[in-house]
Amino acid sequence: MRRRLILSTLAVVLVVVAVFGISLVIVESRTIENSTKENVRSEAARLVSTVESRVVAKEKVTPESIGIASTPHRYIRVELPDRKPIEVGDRLEGDVVEARQTGATGERVIVQEARSTVRAEVGRNLLIILAVAVLAIIAAAILAVRQAHRVAAPLTDLAETAERLGSGDPRPRHRRYGVPELDRVADVLDASADRIGRMLTAERRLAADASHQLRTPLTALSMRLEEIIATADTDDPQDRATVKEEATIGLAQVERLTDVVERLLTNSRDPRSGSAVSFDLDEVVKQQIEEWKPAYRSAGRALVRSGKTGLRAVGTPGAVAQVLATLIENALMHGDGTVALRTRVTGNQVVVEVTDEGPGVDPELGSRVFERTVSGHNSTGLGLAVARDWAEADGGRLELLQQLPPVFALFLSREAADVQSA
Template sequence: MRRRLINTTLGVVLVVVAVLGIPLAFVETNAIETTARDNLKAEAARLLETVELRLAAGEEPDVALLARQVTGPRYATIALPGRPPLEFGAKPEGKSFDVTMTGEFGETVTVSESRDRVTRQVRESLLLILGVALLAVAAATALAVWQARRLARPLTDLAETAERLGSGDPRPRQRRYDVPELDRVAEVLDQSAERIARMLTAERRLAADASHQLRTPLTALSMRLEEIIATEDPAIVKEEAAIALSQVERLTDVVERLLTSSRRGPAGRDPRTASAVTVRVDDVVRQQVDEWRPAVAGAHRAIRVAGEPGLEAVATPGALAQVLATLLENALMHGDGTVTIRTRRTGTSVVVEVEDEGTGVSDVLGARVFERAVSGRNSTGLGLAVARDLAEADGGRLELLQLRPPVFAVFLGAKPRDPE
């Protein structure tokens, strides 16, 4: 592209120089020759006038006066009727310009000048024109090279930016080149880079959320299947199989919510259009207790339920179950002693609290406990962040009410009481 720009600019300049320079050379040559003839005519006219004045007075032409009037490297011949011609100056060699004028008394004046002098003036003028043309071509070449670099460098830079986007590096470069068209392309590439970065972030977030949210129900399902394998009692097998089926349903619900969340963006679902319904909180709590009791017992700890029974809240059953599962897993991993699930109603909200008897959460960690990738131990740091997103997607909220001992609470919209 750079060579093409240079060749195009030089081609245009050469055409302009040719269109202007060649006619100018012809005009200048003609002007020099015309000026030389006019000078010879003027000198011949002076000599003729001098001769006529002397002849009109009946006198002979003054040879000394006529010789002084012949200026420069010119040659003059004056022919008088019946007299020998008078010659002044050096006769030019080779080709010459000749001007002849005849007077009233039949005298003839011829003035000549060597063509070499005129040719030299023409050559000097043509060399001047050629020098100006070469200077114009040199300036145009420098301008073409500068312009080609100015345009080619941004295009190379934009090509590198596009290649970076294609290779998976979506960082915008925010470079501008003071060329409106190129700046527009750079702006579009930066916008594309930002969109790609958002999509990649959403995909990574979906992958992280999916791995975390699917891990808990898969672990619980695995424990139920192990219980089925380990027992030969048909009643226990039937009970465990029923629980396993409910866990499969919950797993399916988790997958559907993840897909819905990914289609609607990282902000999750709109609470006004989410699948929130009126659920019995006791049923969700009981289902989670049944799932986690084997794991809690395996850690030689206990789990109990307290508070106000029979509460109903507006929520998505699967989402509420996932939030409680995250809190129970968090208490089992980071806490100690008995895990207590307490339900209560306050105002227009139903609150489900999860508490354990561990050392609690530090002041520094408590301020950031719901941030992604923030963990008190070697865990992913996603559980509480995902749980808060799930609660907010149903119009609720998840909060840390107390640091020591730790108390996490899920606030959900309560079902309005029937008028009495």
């Protein structure tokens, strides 16, 4: 931008100098030429008058008596009746400025001036005009550089401030530049930085407080479940196995929730931190089926899985489990019939599809089901939106592949070694 300002200013100055300079040269050239012609005519008229007066008075006519001095580039000839002409200077050839005057008694005066003197005078004036133009251009360049620096430096500083604000550093800089428009932009950026800083602080404090408050009851619940497993000593082996199985599933749920809480707490401290690892996708899918089978059994429905096994994905197991839990719960609450989890591979990604035999997604909603507060069943509309956020945080994505029957797909990165072996 600085270069553009300098070039534009210099371009304007050059145009102005060129227009006025050329006009001035033309006017000055004509003025000098007219002045030379007028001087020659005046000299001729003076000499005629002087010679005539001396002839009438019968005085001697000589170059000294009529005031003729020899000058370079000028020729004067005085012709008198019955006398020898008086000549001063060398006779000029070529382009000359000439004036002729004839007196009442028959005398005649010829005055010639070489046009080279006119050109020499025009050249001197042209040099002066060029010198003034060069000085004007130099002064304009200096002023353009200073003005461009005055404008461009604050803009660069404001761009750095906006970049810092976008990168997560909302500290206001409180810099002003003496230019009302730029100072207004700086005021807006500082006010935005203050608001964003307060919002980020409030959100991180909320996440930290929620995480801290949730960890204590989750720890206590975990201890109680471990105690249940340790003291499950009923006489009926089947009941004892059921207690241990339910307690084990509950403990797995607590561990998953603890992982979610820890991740929330970590993100509240540093939003750029991540915990993606390589994990066995079968274990997560199996754990979710075992967790939700009792609920489906109570509703008289089935929860099954199919597709390719032995897949390893890259992500956060707790987050992936949370996304699948949201999809399975939505199928239970809003779907119908058998719910199927199918795993497959596409390119360098693994896909987990969740589908049911219900009425599907309202055609008017389409992919808007992932937007917050958008719901077709009078729910909060947060579940799928949060699930998509969790998926994207792990470098994956959550999509609606088909509306009827509904098919939701979770795409995850495939482990590099698994891709190479395939």
